[in-house]
Amino acid sequence: MKIASFNINGIKARLEALTNWLDEAQPDVAVLQEIKTVDEGFPHAPFEERGYNVETHGQKGFNGVAILSKHPLEDVQRGLPGDDEDEQARWIEATVMGEATSLRVCGLYLPNGNPAPGPKYDYKLAWMARQKARAAELLATEEPFLMAGDYNVIPQDEDAKRPEAWREDALALPQSRAAFRELVAMGFTEAFRARVQGPGHYTFWDYQAGAWNRDDGIRIDHFLLSPQAADRLTDTAIDKDIRGREKPSDHVPIWVELDV
DNA sequence: ATGTCGTAACGTTTACGA
Numbered sequence: 001m002k003i004a005s006f007n008i009n010g011i012k013a014r015l016e017a018l019t020n021w022l023d024e025a026q027p028d029v030a031v032l033q034e035i036k037t038v039d040e041g042f043p044h045a046p047f048e049e050r051g052y053n054v055e056t057h058g059q060k061g062f063n064g065v066a067i068l069s070k071h072p073l074e075d076v077q078r079g080l081p082g083d084d085e086d087e088q089a090r091w092i093e094a095t096v097m098g099e100a101t102s103l104r105v106c107g108l109y110l111p112n113g114n115p116a117p118g119p120k121y122d123y124k125l126a127w128m129a130r131q132k133a134r135a136a137e138l139l140a141t142e143e144p145f146l147m148a149g150d151y152n153v154i155p156q157d158e159d160a161k162r163p164e165a166w167r168e169d170a171l172a173l174p175q176s177r178a179a180f181r182e183l184v185a186m187g188f189t190e191a192f193r194a195r196v197q198g199p200g201h202y203t204f205w206d207y208q209a210g211a212w213n214r215d216d217g218i219r220i221d222h223f224l225l226s227p228q229a230a231d232r233l234t235d236t237a238i239d240k241d242i243r244g245r246e247k248p249s250d251h252v253p254i255w256v257e258l259d260v
Numbered sequence: 261a262t263g264t265c266g267t268a269a270c271g272t273t274t275a276c277g278a
Contacts (some may be wrong), residue, residue, distance in 0.1 A: 009265075009266065009278085010265085010266045010267070012266080012267085013265085013266055013267085014266095034266090034278085036266065036267060037267090060267090060268080061266090061267050061268055061276090061277090062266095062267080062276085062277065062278090063277095112277080112278060114277095114278080152278095206264075206278090207263095207264035207265050207278095208262085208263055208264050208265090209262090209263055209264085210263080211264095249265095250264085250265075250278085
């Protein structure tokens with residue numbers, strides 16, 4: 001089963017780029033971030049025509065996540081537990097039935113956190129603490145699951161072309177990296193790094209300052225696999241070429257293949 | 261040269277978030 005994550009930066013602006021990529025990459029499941037629309041504004045037909053079930057968790061103008069799946073989606077849960085006051089749409093979960101086993105898929109858009117320090121950075125760290133709590137609950141089930149999306153965390157210096165430029169940024173501050181490490185250390189496998197080593201692998205290039213032309217990127221979109229999911233990992237890659245196409249998102253898709 | 265995009269709104273331009 002091929003599962004992909006793609007921060008599309010606006011479904012209305014990205015519909016053609018997204019459907020073109022789906023037609024080529026043919027993921028069984030895709031988690032999307034920054035749909036930037038309310039649920040009613042998300043177009044279902046282009047995806048249903050292609051055999052995808054669609055579940056969204058949107059809000060007006062910003063944020064918003066979705067899951068597309070060629071298999072039925074069960075037990076859909078919207079929103080990250082742990083704060084009833086939180087109205088930002090950044091988390092969606094659903095269970096997908098594979099041939100061998102079911103897989104719980106969590107799609108996430110972790111807060112950016114800039115400027116740091118400040119309330120936005122506090123929100124980011126609090127959100128990561130809530131994610132850890134939810135991860136602990138899911139780990140206790142001992143069922144295969146994964147958490148995929150835009151983590152807005154550059155795990156290590158080798159994950160940026162110019163690490164010095166991100167030194168004071170919320171995406172790379174020591175506290176952000178520590179929180180990400182602690183999450184992984186609960187028992188997850190960071191899929192890409194389990195199979196690909198070394199610098200030069202990025203998932204985001206800013207629209208500004210010719211970042212793409214300079215390959216001035218960062219790796220911030222990640223798949224964390226539970227132990228039972230990690231046992232089934234057979235492949236992973238970043239669809240880098242998508243960034244060079246017409247009207248691209250500033251992120252590119254990343255995917256894993258699991259034997260489920 | 262602080263460089264681009266996407267979205268929303270009392271909109272033909274500004275503000276915000278990234």
